[in-house]
Amino acid sequence: MSIKRPLLSLLFLLLVGTLPAVATELPMQQHHHAGHMHGGPDDRKLVMFPPEMITQQLKNMRDHMEALDGILRALAADDYAGAAAIANTRLGLDSPSAVGCKPLPQGAPRPAKGSMEEMMGLYMPEDMRALGVAMHSAASDFATAALEAKGKADPKIAYQALSQVTAHCTACHAAFRVH
Numbered sequence: 119m120s121i122k123r124p125l126l127s128l129l130f131l132l133l134v135g136t137l138p139a140v141a142t143e144l145p146m147q148q149h150h151h152a153g154h155m156h157g158g159p160d161d162r163k164l165v166m167f168p169p170e171m172i173t174q175q176l177k178n179m180r181d182h183m184e185a186l187d188g189i190l191r192a193l194a195a196d197d198y199a200g201a202a203a204i205a206n207t208r209l210g211l212d213s214p215s216a217v218g219c220k221p222l223p224q225g226a227p228r229p230a231k232g233s234m235e236e237m238m239g240l241y242m243p244e245d246m247r248a249l250g251v252a253m254h255s256a257a258s259d260f261a262t263a264a265l266e267a268k269g270k271a272d273p274k275i276a277y278q279a280l281s282q283v284t285a286h287c288t289a290c291h292a293a294f295r296v297h
């Protein structure tokens with residue numbers, strides 16, 4: 119008994135000790151964590167978007183999936199320029215979907231009012247936003263790589279760059295959820 123008790127306390131501290139790190143991400147979320155902890159083995163961080171933003175986020179995500187689908191179909195048809203165009207217009211750093219993830223110029227405050235995409239930047243924890251930028255940036259790099267693959271007649275260059283995009287999709291999905 120005298121050995122088990124400290125062990126149990128230690129285990130408890132280890133489990134609960136992960137809470138403050140999560141809670142500091144976004145103070146507004148704190149009251150939701152109790153529910154999250156009871157949710158079972160799902161240890162993804164719950165990001166609290168307002169309901170209409172969740173809808174928008176998932177819509178963006180389905181468009182990401184469609185874009186990826188289009189890119190793979192274009193690559194399979196040796197249409198490297200087509201694949202690059204989809205990446206640039208729908209996933210890349212200059213695509214509309216990247217607006218919410220891009221960092222603001224140093225020192226600039228996030229706008230209190232703005233488009234839905236701009237507002238999403240306010241709600242995303244910094245590490246999630248950074249993963250978003252990394253994915254968009256990898257998509258822009260893919261567009262460049264796809265054209266290089268065409269020039270060098272080496273499809274591998276394109277597929278390797280595309281796997282950098284999907285690696286970031288996967289990393290973010292492993293770490294965060296919105297509902």
Ligand code: HEC
Pocket residue numbers: 176177179180182183186209246247249250253283284286287288290291294295296297
């Ligand atoms: C910065 C984080 C992030 C990145 C990067 C990201 N996603 Fe997501 N995605 C999410 C979150 C959060 C959800 C919601 C998961 C949940 O709440 O269970 C989601 C959900 C989805 C869904 C489900 C949509 C629905 O209607 O339920 C699809 C499909 C998806 N993502 C595709 C992609 C693809 C493809 C990429 C890469 C090209 C990608 N995502 C990149 C965060 C991200």
